[in-house]
Each structure stands twice: as C-alpha cells, then as structure tokens.
Amino acid sequence: MPSTFRRDWITRPIFRLAAHALPRLSDTEREAIEAGDVWWDADLFTGNPDWNKLLTFAPARLSAEERQFLDGPAEELCRMVNEWKIGWQLHDLPPEVWDFLKAKKFFAMIIPKAYGGLGFSAYAHSEVIRKLSSCSITTAVTAMVPNSLGPGELLIKFGTEAQRNYWLPRLARGEEIPCFGLTSPEAGSDAASMIDTGVVCRGTYEGREVLGIRLNWHKRYITLGPIATVLGLAFKLRDPDHLIGNRDDIGITLALVPTHLPGISIGRRHLPALLVFQNGPNWGHDVFIPMDNVIGGVEQAGKGWKMLMSALAAGRGISLPSLSAAGAAFCANVTGAYARIREQFHVPIAKFEAIQERLGRIAATAYLLDAARRMTCAALDEGHHPAVVTAIMKEQATERLRVAVADAMDVHGGKAIIEGPLNYLGSLYRGVPIAITVEGANIVTRALIQFGQGAIRSHPYLLKEMQALEEADRARGLDAFDRAFWGHVGHSLANMLRAWGRAWTGGLFAPAPGAGAATKYYRQLSRHAAAFALAVDLSLLTLGGALKRKEMISARFGDILSELYLSSAALKRWNDEGRQADDFALLAWCMEASFATIETRFDELLANFPNRPVAWVLRFFIQPLGPRRRGPSDRITDKCAELITTPSAARDRLTVDLFHPAETEGENGIALLERAFAMTAAVQPIRDRMHEARVRDIDQALKQRTTTADEAQRLKAAAEAVAAAIAVNDFAPEELTGRGAAKQGDEPSQATSPAASPSISEPTPPDQVPYPPAAAE
Numbered sequence: 001m002p003s004t005f006r007r008d009w010i011t012r013p014i015f016r017l018a019a020h021a022l023p024r025l026s027d028t029e030r031e032a033i034e035a036g037d038v039w040w041d042a043d044l045f046t047g048n049p050d051w052n053k054l055l056t057f058a059p060a061r062l063s064a065e066e067r068q069f070l071d072g073p074a075e076e077l078c079r080m081v082n083e084w085k086i087g088w089q090l091h092d093l094p095p096e097v098w099d100f101l102k103a104k105k106f107f108a109m110i111i112p113k114a115y116g117g118l119g120f121s122a123y124a125h126s127e128v129i130r131k132l133s134s135c136s137i138t139t140a141v142t143a144m145v146p147n148s149l150g151p152g153e154l155l156i157k158f159g160t161e162a163q164r165n166y167w168l169p170r171l172a173r174g175e176e177i178p179c180f181g182l183t184s185p186e187a188g189s190d191a192a193s194m195i196d197t198g199v200v201c202r203g204t205y206e207g208r209e210v211l212g213i214r215l216n217w218h219k220r221y222i223t224l225g226p227i228a229t230v231l232g233l234a235f236k237l238r239d240p241d242h243l244i245g246n247r248d249d250i251g252i253t254l255a256l257v258p259t260h261l262p263g264i265s266i267g268r269r270h271l272p273a274l275l276v277f278q279n280g281p282n283w284g285h286d287v288f289i290p291m292d293n294v295i296g297g298v299e300q301a302g303k304g305w306k307m308l309m310s311a312l313a314a315g316r317g318i319s320l321p322s323l324s325a326a327g328a329a330f331c332a333n334v335t336g337a338y339a340r341i342r343e344q345f346h347v348p349i350a351k352f353e354a355i356q357e358r359l360g361r362i363a364a365t366a367y368l369l370d371a372a373r374r375m376t377c378a379a380l381d382e383g384h385h386p387a388v389v390t391a392i393m394k395e396q397a398t399e400r401l402r403v404a405v406a407d408a409m410d411v412h413g414g415k416a417i418i419e420g421p422l423n424y425l426g427s428l429y430r431g432v433p434i435a436i437t438v439e440g441a442n443i444v445t446r447a448l449i450q451f452g453q454g455a456i457r458s459h460p461y462l463l464k465e466m467q468a469l470e471e472a473d474r475a476r477g478l479d480a481f482d483r484a485f486w487g488h489v490g491h492s493l494a495n496m497l498r499a500w501g502r503a504w505t506g507g508l509f510a511p512a513p514g515a516g517a518a519t520k521y522y523r524q525l526s527r528h529a530a531a532f533a534l535a536v537d538l539s540l541l542t543l544g545g546a547l548k549r550k551e552m553i554s555a556r557f558g559d560i561l562s563e564l565y566l567s568s569a570a571l572k573r574w575n576d577e578g579r580q581a582d583d584f585a586l587l588a589w590c591m592e593a594s595f596a597t598i599e600t601r602f603d604e605l606l607a608n609f610p611n612r613p614v615a616w617v618l619r620f621f622i623q624p625l626g627p628r629r630r631g632p633s634d635r636i637t638d639k640c641a642e643l644i645t646t647p648s649a650a651r652d653r654l655t656v657d658l659f660h661p662a663e664t665e666g667e668n669g670i671a672l673l674e675r676a677f678a679m680t681a682a683v684q685p686i687r688d689r690m691h692e693a694r695v696r697d698i699d700q701a702l703k704q705r706t707t708t709a710d711e712a713q714r715l716k717a718a719a720e721a722v723a724a725a726i727a728v729n730d731f732a733p734e735e736l737t738g739r740g741a742a743k744q745g746d747e748p749s750q751a752t753s754p755a756a757s758p759s760i761s762e763p764t765p766p767d768q769v770p771y772p773p774a775a776a777e
C-alpha cells in the first residue's frame, strides 16, 4: 500500500493536474493501443535494455516440414511463374498457377492443421513470401493477402466454433477465395470514419426468415476483390429497432459476405502501379446477410476495430517486411553481379567509388532488413504480438526497400529501365509505392503509430498512469496512479543520470555484453536508449496531449526508436550467425548509419522542441557536443560493396533462399546475369594475368601465349555470357500498339522473329568486346 501521506498530500494534486495534461485517447486509439502486446520495444523504452535477454532469445528456425515446403512447392511455384508474361501478356496469373496455389495450400499457411491448413510458423510463412517475392511480386502479393489481414486470421482469432468449422476448411482447400474490405473512397488512413453501413433487421436468407443485417457499402483498392468468393467486410452497424440490444449505434463490425448474394457488384479491376495482382472496387446495395455471418457472432458486433487492430499487430510484421527483405536481398544479388560484369571506361563499374557507395548501402540494407525480419518472426513465434514493433517493421522495411531499389536501378542504368522479359527490376520498382501505402500508409505509421502508440504502450509507466486516471472508482484510481507515478519519477531520475553519464563519457562505460568486436556498438546503443528514454519523459511532461499533433516531433522519436530496434536486430543476427568475420563490415555499416541517424534526429528534436529551456537542459544531458557521427566510412562501404561483387560465402549468406532461375528457363534476365557473373568471376585470374602482361585482346594474348587455347575459349564464352546478360528487349511497333498482339506466341523470346516478338538489342560480338585491364586495379 502506498503511504497515505504521499498519496493524499503529494499525489492527489498531481493526479488532478495530470487528468488535464496527459493525452486523451479516442475509442479507436484505445482499441489500437490495447491490441497486441509489447516486446523488445518495451526494453528500449526502459532506457536500459537487457542485452542478454536479446542474445539468448532463440532465433527463428524452420521445421523439417516447413523446409520441405520452401524447397519443394515454393521453389516449384517460382519456376512456374514468369513476371513478364503475367504482367504484360496475361494480365493475371495463369490458370495452372492459381490451381497450384490452391492445391498446395499457399493460401492456408496460417490456417491450423486441424482445419486442413499448413499451420506454419510466422517464420516459415515469412520465408515463403520472401522466396515468392524474389521471383514474382504479383505472385507474392496474391499469396500474401489470404495469410495476412483477412477473414482467415480473423476467424482463427475471433470466429465462433461453427464459423471456424465451416469456413476454415473451405479456405484451406482453396474452395473459397477471401478478400478483406476496409478502405472506402472517403475513408483511407482514417478507416474508422467509413460510411459503409449495416442495419439490423429481419429478412429472408436462403428461404428462411432470420435476424440479419442489411448492408450498403462502397469499398475500393481491395486485393483479391475481383475474384473473391467471400468478402470480409467492415461497416458501421446500427440497430434502430433494438433487435440485438438497447443501443442505436453498435459500432464497427466485421462480417463474412458471400460475393454471389444479390445486390453485390464485384469484379471490376484496378491496375495498381501496372502490377496485375487482382485488386478492385466493390459495392453492395441492400445486401442481406444473417446475423450468423458476423465474425464472432452477435457478441462481437461493434468490436470490429479492436479485432482489426489485433489482427494487424501480427500481420504487419510478416507480409511487407518479408517482401521488403526479399527485395533488398534480391537487389544485392543482381546489382552486385551486374556491377561486376558491366564495364565502362574499360573497368567493371563495381570499381567506381560512386557505384560502391550505392552497392555498399544495398548490401547493408539487405543484411539489416533480414536481421530484423528474422528477429520479429522469432518474437511472433514465441507468441508475442508487438504492435509497435510490427509498425516499425512495416514502415522501415518498405522505406529502406525504396532506397535499395532506387540504388539498384541507378547502378543498372538503362538496363533496368527498358521493360521486357530481360528486365528483372521493373516490377519491384513499380511495386514499392504499393508496399509503402498499404497496411497503414507510411507517413501515418511513422508520425502517429510508432512513437504515438509506442510512448503509451511500450513505456513502463504511462499506460498504467492513463488507466489509473480513467478509473471510474476515483479512490482506486488514485492508489494506482500513486504507484505508477512514483515509479515513473524514479525511472526518469535514473534515466537522467544514465543519459548524462553515458553521453558525457561517449558511452565508454555503458552496459554491453562481451560480444567481441561488436561490444562497442552495444555500448553506443545503451547510451542512445538512455537518451531516448529521458527525452521521451521530458516530452511527455512538457507537451502532454499536444504531442499527438506535433507529428514532426513524434516522427523523429519514431525514427530513433526504429533505429534502436533495427540495430538491435543487426547485432543479434551477427551473434546468431556465429560472429562471421566477413560479415562484420555489413554490421559496421548498419551500426554507423544508425548512430548517425539517431544523433541527427536528436539534434533536430532539440532544435525544434517547442519548450526551449527544456530543450537546453536536454541537450546538456544527452548531446552536449551536438551530433558527432557521420555514418559509415568509405572503407566500410567499400568492403560491403566488395562483398556482393565477388562470389563468396558471405554473399551467399546475404542472398540465401532467394529463387535462382535455371539457365534453361527461357529468356530469363536473372539466369543470364547469374551465369555471366559466375563465368566472369571464374576467368578473373586469366584476366589478371593479361593485365599484368598489358594485353587486352584475347587473340593477341593467345598469340603471345599469355593464355592457353582453352583459357581463350573460356574468356570468349564469358564475354558472350556478359553480352547476353547486358542485353535489353525491343519490340516491333505493332506489338506495343496491340495490333500485333494476336500474332504473338506465348513465350517471349530472343530476336528470332523481330516483327512478332520482343527481341534483344544486337549484342556486341564477343570477340569485339574489349578485354579490359584486370578488375583489381
């Protein structure tokens, strides 16, 4: 029991004051905050993260069955799809791919085995999406949706037994194709403001008169909508005749709507960024469904927002982060290879420092995103649903993918811009804004969710204080507030000392586990975590509820929290993978970039903090000398670039389990590139010898006996492979206007019939390809 003197004479007036100062939550905010739980984010908010807890947390692993699926059906599916053909010829997945997706239960990865699904772990689910993303974005998005936010997950979590028994086996067998309709023209990011309605009434359903709901809606952007057989629908339910209770407005409700019912218009398609996964609007006019179709039954009517938020808490951490991690690793794979084989000014472009700058960033991004993906999946598999962490993952992964793809495009130059079957980057590039917009558009996620919700949810005391303030029994509320408030004060004072001590000593003595060369990074993170915790408390104290409107301040806090999370993941990956010396440059790049961002954001926060005296005090405690870190050095960047431009175990670790098409798989740009890369690397010692002998031409080298006949042959074969890999497509004019479409065969092929099929620009004959000086200049 708290001391009554402290409670009555000190806490009580603060209790009254705090009731006005602390942010008030709307119902939808409260439901979002109460959904999910906290995990490593809560440790970061303490200002003193327990590194041993992080390092001993078991890394995610695949079961034998999951591994078989990844190497079996997932690999087979990748071999069946051709993104070019899907996008530009069929405008859909081919029927045999749809059948395969259903038959092999790609749509049922999250459905428990008891209902006929695959019952995969979050990590296995993520691995499958990652693999599919590395071969076809259209296929990956198609497989992603039924496994993320949608009827499946909602039924598993909230469905009645009858609903689960009926729907889940049908979804698992692919007899039903689901979609989920939340977004409407008026309500995008502010989805809770939807004007789609349901009215409780009696009506006739399948010949019986039953209690049900009359629905009217207009949704748009709905993935799988045009082909869905069952629509998970979010709407606002009203009960004017009080048929299910005594309230008029029941609130946001979720129901399953079979799409064949009268009054439904479905089937028209959007074309999202020219990608052709099924997506479109749908409408319902006076559609009647029985009350049994409300997910969770009548007791769950009005609880739709909470259900959505809790389903999103996990889903947001898997789908788009997996696609993004795949995208970044894919960029590392192809861009490293391309920079190695593409030569300009008689030198592989990988040797130019300005290219290395981009290559280094791509490589480190691939390392970081996969580290964070694995760590987050491990947490999900341990049963956590950390809503703040998954919001960080969604926003950060997709934003970093945007940078990685842009870097990859720039390094490829025209090769990535010219569309055709030889272009392996175009659809990923077009898909990035989609990943950024869906499941919570990134600007909102960064400015409102990561820190806005994190400060309340992951903070050790704030939520307890807020709950105490809202307690109906004032005496109980005061007791609870007294405990939380004084705990908070102690926490703030401890962090003030920590932050000051760690900042003024440059983090030299901050806590760190014994982690070899990486120990210094833990120290810096401990230092920044303490500074973050102190800055959070002073912001809450001085800005209170106004912090919600200070989106630029909140977004910077969100960035710092994100950096702390992602860097923790990078450190954990390095540790879990056995502290690979060759990967250390990647870790160093991630950590240095992270420290630079953290310090810059702190500096910006202090410069823009509305309460100036508090900003000065805070600067004294956390950043007395201003931002000092400048990001990764050129030497580290160079090492990271080198790592993806040379075949090695480290390169393989970065690109593990991506899809690698076989050379035989038609005109496949990636297969051609990987072949050229391997051959170029293999002939490097011969080229080094030629370089030393100052011979450029193969025939001359042969004449001078710098190379053997066999070596000359291998050099020519490598040059041919490079010429094929750098080729791009061109088209007969009538193909592009559609007039020649009927003449086209199914298989886009090389320039065998230039008038009728896409062709590749005439490659430079191999013996005219100048044999440049050796790569190692």
Ligand SMILES: Cc1cc2nc3c(=O)[nH]c(=O)nc-3n(C[C@H](O)[C@H](O)[C@H](O)COP(=O)(O)OP(=O)(O)OC[C@H]3O[C@@H](n4cnc5c(N)ncnc54)[C@H](O)[C@@H]3O)c2cc1C
Binding pocket: 179, 180, 181, 182, 183, 187, 188, 189, 190, 220, 221, 222, 223, 224, 272, 279, 434, 437, 438, 439, 440, 441, 442, 443, 444, 445, 447, 448, 551
């Ligand atoms: C290809 C695709 C597939 C989709 N699939 C589905 C689906 O299957 N089911 C479904 O229900 N929905 C789906 N969506 C909808 C998606 O979730 C919404 O697009 C998203 O919620 C954003 O809504 P909006 O596009 O209307 O943007 P708006 O809400 O109009 O936002 C525009 C911009 O304003 C920003 N913004 C909004 N409010 C704030 C604020 N308070 N502070 C700062 N910035 C703010 C946003 O971040 C965004 O940058 C899909 C969308 C796309 C494009």
